[in-house]
Amino acid sequence: MFKDLDPLLHSQLRLAIMSLLISVESAEFTFIKEKTRATAGNLSVQIDKLSTAGYLDVNKSFKGKMPLTTCRITKKGIKAFEDYVNSLKQYINK
Amino acid sequence: MFKDLDPLLHSQLRLAIMSLLISVESAEFTFIKEKTRATAGNLSVQIDKLSTAGYLDVNKSFKGKMPLTTCRITKKGIKAFEDYVNSLKQYINK
DNA sequence: TAATTTGGTTTATAATATAAACTACTTTAC
């Protein structure tokens, strides 16, 4: 009846991160932070989880002299997001 | 940008419970248990939370000599579910 | 009458989310 929802995506912040990244080529940590209004600490942890799962590629470099973290959704991430959305539809389409 | 998702509904089991109840007049504990494949303990706790929030009316009676718990979604619950679905759309419609 | 089943609730534990504290710098103000 109800398909399981990927627990990694069934989290407001992680879902928002994925939702942002699915429609852009890549995004900076600070951009995601602004859009999601998450604290840096929370965002750092959640990005790390998505990255560990292979849903995101995270690139750490420098913009001038300041650290710059850039995120990009992976193929696996896109697939997981799409699967999640499809599963979710069972719950919300009466 | 991203509207907050009602944390009470943003839980796989509680969402499944609400999803079931929104399309029926009422449902028995055991019916919900079968459909959601939840353990009785977990289901008991989650129904209680939804009930405490005023999203569900829970009626305890007896069918013959066995206890019978029946659940019904409230107006408040329907509103909360609809709001949740609308908020969620921001996350899943690219 | 002893085991098993039904229909739950309570409670203990594992998992998760979050904020607070911290690190490592850079920029600005004095």
Next chain:
DNA sequence: GTAAAGTAGTTTATATTATAAACCAAATTA
């Protein structure tokens, strides 16, 4: 040049949540 404030994060401690295990009370079956 050095103190204060800002930027861009990470780490860690704590609060919240989800879940399963243990339990209870009664009924049914062997």
